Amino acid sequence: MHTDPDHDIIERAVGGDHAAFRTIVEAYQHKALSLAQRIVKDRSVAEDAVQDAFIRMYRSIASFRGDSQFSTWVYRIVYTTCLNILRAQRRAPILDPLDEEAPPSWVEPEIFDQLDRSMIEEVLQDELQKMSPTYAAVMDLFYVKECSYEEIVRVTGMPLGTVKTRLNRGRVILRDALFVRLPELRP
Amino acid sequence: MITHDQLDRLIAGQLTPSEFDELSRIYGSETLRRILDGDAKLRESIVLVSAQPPTTNLMDRIDLSLEREASIPAWVTFLTRWGVLVGVVILAVAVVSVLPVLVESGAGGSSSVSPLLISVGAILLAVLGVALYLEYGDRR
Numbered sequence: 001m002h003t004d005p006d007h008d009i010i011e012r013a014v015g016g017d018h019a020a021f022r023t024i025v026e027a028y029q030h031k032a033l034s035l036a037q038r039i040v041k042d043r044s045v046a047e048d049a050v051q052d053a054f055i056r057m058y059r060s061i062a063s064f065r066g067d068s069q070f071s072t073w074v075y076r077i078v079y080t081t082c083l084n085i086l087r088a089q090r091r092a093p094i095l096d097p098l099d100e101e102a103p104p105s106w107v108e109p110e111i112f113d114q115l116d117r118s119m120i121e122e123v124l125q126d127e128l129q130k131m132s133p134t135y136a137a138v139m140d141l142f143y144v145k146e147c148s149y150e151e152i153v154r155v156t157g158m159p160l161g162t163v164k165t166r167l168n169r170g171r172v173i174l175r176d177a178l179f180v181r182l183p184e185l186r187p
Numbered sequence: 188m189i190t191h192d193q194l195d196r197l198i199a200g201q202l203t204p205s206e207f208d209e210l211s212r213i214y215g216s217e218t219l220r221r222i223l224d225g226d227a228k229l230r231e232s233i234v235l236v237s238a239q240p241p242t243t244n245l246m247d248r249i250d251l252s253l254e255r256e257a258s259i260p261a262w263v264t265f266l267t268r269w270g271v272l273v274g275v276v277i278l279a280v281a282v283v284s285v286l287p288v289l290v291e292s293g294a295g296g297s298s299s300v301s302p303l304l305i306s307v308g309a310i311l312l313a314v315l316g317v318a319l320y321l322e323y324g325d326r327r
Contacts, residue, residue, distance in 0.1 A: 018257060025249050033245065034237040047245055054249050058256055059268070104194040109221055112228040125236045143233040149199060164195050174229065 010070050014061055021061065025054050028071075032078045034144055038136035039082035041129060046082075053081040068154055075145065075155045079137060086133060101165060105172045108185060115182055127177045131170065138163055139170040189214055189222075198226050270319050278316035285309035 012020035032053060036046035057077050064073055112120060128136050141147040141155060152163045179186045193210060196202050197219065211219055266273060288302045
């Protein structure tokens with residue numbers, strides 16, 4: 001489960017303590033980077049986005065009221081910063097045909113036992129890299145940041161149903177890609 | 188077949204014990220175990236491929252940016268935050284100051300201040316307002 005930095009550090013940062021804010025940056029830089037990477041797809045652009053996002057947080061941290069988890073607030077700023085970058089590059093997702101409903105899907109555990117780990121990692125990396133930014137962001141928030149559906153709604157502003165649909169479709173994409181390497185397991 | 192809602196709640200750990208028992212009766216506890224096991228392994232693998240160190244020293248870059256940000260004079264920070272509002276106010280002042288002059292000129296009246304001077308001042312204010320908007324308007 002993701003954890004917020006110590007409550008006292010957040011309060012000090014909200015009060016303008018530069019050192020406390022730096023502690024927050026240290027705690028979140030890698031998580032922010034992995035989310036940004038999933039959205040903008042390019043490592044160098046993702047690092048610029050994370051840098052920009054932390055500056056935005058520094059400017060607006062006084063407005064953090066504690067209505068949501070601090071991590072939700074951080075991820076929301078990273079998410080919107082990345083989408084702004086995509087818009088500026090005219091790469092923002094507009095309509096995604098994958099939003100159609102798919103049958104409820106999960107990934108069979110046998111795949112992970114029978115496929116070589118490096119191959120699994122290669123497939124997942126490829127597919128997450130190719131995945132639409134908003135899908136990949138939802139997958140990252142759920143599987144890496146361990147956000148609840150409701151937290152993902154707060155971060156992305158997507159309706160709850162869309163979050164669940166995209167998670168399911170994301171699993172379908174990864175599952176299908178893994179089955180390509182192991183077709184004999186396909187039910 | 189398991190429904191979307193059941194799967195979503197099972198994977199998110201949102202089922203109550205009685206709901207879990209009910210699903211076990213319907214689909215079999217082995218099926219639920221495989222779903223949870225597969226999802227846990229998927230999570231583990233996604234976490235692994237997502238954990239990559241930054242190519243540059245990101246922390247140093249952020250530190251530098253924060254130091255620059257902290258050294259920015261208060262009035263610039265004020266404009267960054269309230270630039271749009273300041274721009275709109277200046278624009279409004281410009282419009283309000285030029286309107287009476289135009290009305291008076293149209294009615295053939297006289298003014299103690301040169302209409303040309305006021306118009307030029309208003310245009311300058313308006314340009315300043317628009318410039319502030321363009322410079323700071325999208326950075327809030």
